Amino acid sequence: xxxxxxxxxxxxxxxxxxxxxxxxxxxxxxxxxxxxxxxxxxxxxxxxxxxxxxxxxxxxxxxxxxxxxxxxxxxxxxxxxxxxxxxxxxxxxxxxxxxxxxxxxxxxxxxxxxxxxxxxxxxxxxxxxxxxxxxxxxxxxxxxxxxxxxxxxxxxxxxxxxxxxxxxxxxxxxxxxxxxxxxxxxxxxxxxxxxxxxxxxxxxxxxxxxxxxxxxxxxxxxxxxxxxxxxxxxxxxxxxxxxxxxxxxxxxxxxxxxxxxxxxxxxxxxxxxxxxxxxxxxxxxxxxxxxxxxxxxxxxxxxxxxxxxxxxxxxxxxxxxxxxxxxxxxxxxxxxxxxxxxxxxxxxxxxxxxxxxxxxxxxxxxxxxxxxxxxxxxxxxxxxxxxxxxxxxxxxxxxxxxxxxxxxxxxxxxxxxxxxxxxxxxxxxxxxxxxxxxxxxxxxxxxxxxxxxxxxxxxxxxxxxxxxxxxxxxxxxxxxxxx
Numbered sequence: 244x245x246x247x248x249x250x251x252x253x254x255x256x257x258x259x260x261x262x263x264x265x266x267x268x269x270x271x272x273x274x275x276x277x278x279x280x281x282x283x284x285x286x287x288x289x290x291x292x293x294x295x296x297x298x299x300x301x302x303x304x305x306x307x308x309x310x311x312x313x314x315x316x317x318x319x320x321x322x323x324x325x326x327x328x329x330x331x332x333x334x335x336x337x338x339x340x341x342x343x344x345x346x347x348x349x350x351x352x353x354x355x356x357x358x359x360x361x362x363x364x365x366x367x368x369x370x371x372x373x374x375x376x377x378x379x380x381x382x383x384x385x386x387x388x389x390x391x392x393x394x395x396x397x398x399x400x401x402x403x404x405x406x407x408x409x410x411x412x413x414x415x416x417x418x419x420x421x422x423x424x425x426x427x428x429x430x431x432x433x434x435x436x437x438x439x440x441x442x443x444x445x446x447x448x449x450x451x452x453x454x455x456x457x458x459x460x461x462x463x464x465x466x467x468x469x470x471x472x473x474x475x476x477x478x479x480x481x482x483x484x485x486x487x488x489x490x491x492x493x494x495x496x497x498x499x500x501x502x503x504x505x506x507x508x509x510x511x512x513x514x515x516x517x518x519x520x521x522x523x524x525x526x527x528x529x530x531x532x533x534x535x536x537x538x539x540x541x542x543x544x545x546x547x548x549x550x551x552x553x554x555x556x557x558x559x560x561x562x563x564x565x566x567x568x569x570x571x572x573x574x575x576x577x578x579x580x581x582x583x584x585x586x587x588x589x590x591x592x593x594x595x596x597x598x599x600x601x602x603x604x605x606x607x608x609x610x611x612x613x614x615x616x617x618x619x620x621x622x623x624x625x626x627x628x629x630x631x632x633x634x635x636x637x638x639x640x641x642x643x644x645x646x647x648x649x650x651x652x653x654x655x656x657x658x659x660x661x662x663x664x665x666x667x668x669x670x671x672x673x674x675x676x677x678x679x680x681x682x683x684x685x686x687x688x689x690x691x692x693x694x695x696x697x698x699x700x701x702x703x704x705x706x707x708x709x710x711x712x713x714x715x716x717x718x719x720x721x722x723x724x725x726x
Contacts, residue, residue, distance in 0.1 A: 255438050255490040258510055259445075262397055262420070263437045265516040266428045271392050276518035278709060280388040283395075285706045286526060286682050287345045287357040288724070289689030292321045293606065294341035296692060299584075303466060304334045315372040317365040320724035321693045328362075328369040332422075332476045336361025336469025342606045343465070343588050346670075347525040347534035348395075349638065349646060352402035353570070354414035356524060358468035359394035362422035362476045363387055364721070366429050371718040382429070384720050385713035390425045392521045397421040399520030403641075404511035408574075410504060413450040415471035420444045422475030430483055439488025443478040445500050446492045457577060460586040513641065523644065526670030528681045531606045535571035536594045538665035539648035543598040545663045546652055550599075557600045557618065559654050563626045565591065566649040566662075568634040576628045584609035592623040595650070637666075646671070683707065693726065 271277070294300045304319070306312075306326055317331035318324070324334060336358060339345050346357045364387060371381030398417040407414055423444040427437040450471070454463040482488070493500045494509065501509055530540045550556060577590040587593045587609040596619050597608045607613065637645040649664040669678045686706070690699040702723045705712050712720070 253491045253494075255442070255488075256493045258493055259438050259441050259490070261516065262424050262441055263434060265397070266393055266424045267434055267437065269393070269516060271389055271518055273518040273522065276392050276521045277385075277388055277713070279521050279524065280391045280395075281706070281709055281712055282526070282679060282682055283346055283357055283391060283521070283524065284360070284388065285686045286528075287339050287360050288320055289686040290340075290342060290344040291335065291338035292689045292693045292724075293344065294338045295321050297341060297606075299462060300338055300341040300465070303337055306330060315369070315376050317369040317372070318718075318721045318725055320721060321726060323726060326365075328365045329473050329476045329480070331365035331369070332362040333466075333469045333473035334361075335365055336472040337466040338469075340468045341465045342531050343533060344527050344531040344606065347527060348399045348402060348520060349525065349534060349570070349644070350399070350403040351406040351639075352408060352414050352417065353534070353574075354398060354402060354417055355468065356395035356398045356418075356421070356520060357391070358415070358418045359398065359422045359425065359472055360391060361469055362426050362472035363390040363394060363429070364717075365473075366426045366476055366479075367717045368721045370429065371716055375716075375718060381716040381718050383713060384715045384717055386429070387717060388713065390429060392518055393516075394421040394425045395520040395524060396516050396518060397424060399524075400512065400514060400516055401510060403513040405505075407505075408452060410506055411452055412504060413452045413455065413467060415467045416449045418468050418471040419447065419475050419478075422472040423478050426476050427479040427482060430479055432479070432483055436482050436485070438490070439486065440479045440482035442488035442490065442492040443482060443486075444475060446489050447474065447478065449504065454585075455574075455589065457579075457586065458582075460589060461583065462585050464585055464589075523672050525646070525668065525672075526678060526682055528670045528678050528685060529668075530594075530604045531588065531609075532594045532604060533575050533589050533591075534668070535568070535575055535646060536591045536648070537668035537670070538646055539565055539567070539571075539591055539650060540594050540598055540604050541665045541668060542648055542650040542663040543595045544602065544604075546650060546660065547599050547602045549660060551602070555654065557596075557622055559656075560599065560622065560625060561653045561655045563595065563599070563622075563653075564651045565595065565626065565628045566631045566634065566651070566664075567591075567628050568638040568647060569630050570635075570638060571648070572628050572630055578624075581614070584611075584614075587614060590623075591628065592626040593619065595626055596622040644671075694724075698723070 316325040319334045398421040427440040575591040634647045647666045651662045652660045
């Protein structure tokens, strides 16, 4: 086979060039994108603050060598850690993803574009502190928002038409690629060096989805994105030394990403890079639930209210049918035992049973103390999913991008309650007017978990003011979150 492969070093793959041209040259002019990025920033940091209440998360945080403090290092919000940018990116990335409560992007591939904030914020903070120490100007928070918009766009546009899950790869490969490109630009790499950095991200070992699916579902899914965004910082720093890249990393015959990991298929693209993804990103506002279940949980809350109004309880339920879309069935339709919180928050039956029983769904409801209630599994056994092809089509339709679920409940006496249909969750772009005030309240709740009132007020005063936030030095903003 090798005799038929050219030995001439090729020009970089077009996919690499397009990513690098975008991060180096494209000017973000959308006010909507920047406003959404600000909301995304506060929501993502708030999710991280809530995760700091969970020992399973905090045990992974801090420096690799206990007691290490890095002069002018990046701060980890909500903690006293000051770390090198690679480890800080892991800390921030792990905490914001831990509870499955940050933003979501759904397409052929799904994922959570705000996972990139770990690498972006850690790098921007580290650079800013070193700039100040050297008498130079720090980066502004607008630079962070710009990086977020571009990382969202790279991850989301590749995800629109390319299903990494169908070849067994985890979506965090896109976090690594997007973070690498944006961080490399922040570090001041040349165009050729950024091409090298992005090629290193593609040639790197990629995560399997093993930890997201039964029978191996586990907590790595909560720190996999932190691992990916921190790895991106490491690769960008390696490229900064002048380390070479691999120009046909995707297309090389026999040894490239397409042939080895993507069944020989080149990537497809629906649209050029701009600011589409940030403008249309989905926020998890009401429930810490895998996004394909968000509308099902909302419908279950409605049914819980109807049961209560009729003087009934979940004990009166004979069966529940969930009319849903194909991706939901493929990812979170689960029967049988659930081994841990990571298993439960990826089971639509669990995420529907809890609100039907208790009228709520919180992060704590995935923990063993709640899951041991025998009524949950008993009700799970009576909940069935069926695909609606129209829901599946609307899910992929770029003009709709719905995440529809419909619940029909039959009671023991034969009564069938009217189906409750929710097409778009509260965090969808079509429901921004309803969603953003609730997102701000979610942020306030998360600030109150960690900081005294005066500190909460200082953070809010900046975070809710677009112009003031954009102008603020990164290090000064991050310092607001230090305890």
